[in-house]
Amino acid sequence: MEQTLSIIKPDAVERHLEDEIKQMFLEKGFKIVKEKKIQIEKTEAELFYQVHQTKPFYNDLCTYLSSGPIVVMIIEKENAIKENRNLMGATNPKDAEEGTIRKKYGISIDKNSVHGSDSVENAKKEIDFFFKD
Ligand code: IDP
Ligand code: MG
DSSP, X not given: OEEEEEEEOHHHHHTTOHHHHHHHHHHTTXXXXXXXXXXXXXXXXXXXXXXXXXXXXXXXXXXXXXXXXXXXXXXXXXTHHHHHHHHHOOXXXXXXXXXXXXXXXXXXXXXXXXXXXXXXXXXXXXXXXXXXX
């Protein structure tokens, strides 16, 4: 079994889509191992998104992720990292396929409702980032 980090982002929490999105994970056979609803500081968002620090959208992205409550979850399934990326859909909801979370709920490339780790290495790092006791 593989684990990955999923985040329900502020735009989705604000629209009360938490339960619907969790249901989509459960229907695809994911187990939600741990979850917590938190709001992070901008400095934490900057650390979390450090890989994007040279991108033009970095500042807005960090402001946004820290703008309201988020739900962070460790989700588990065989091949969870790739399966979660498939279920999330493309970064830009306009390009996301039918049946994906971003197609269904995403508003725009920045307000795209969910985050998911993109590699084994990053899944470990991101799980530690939020759940290391
Ligand atoms: P991902 O979330 O699909 O992995 P990344 O390329 O890792 O996409 O980008 C991280 C987040 O940064 C995206 O989910 C999105 O919210 C935001 N983002 C990515 N590209 C752009 C852009 O061109 N403009 C504004 N925001 C962007
Ligand atoms: Mg990414």
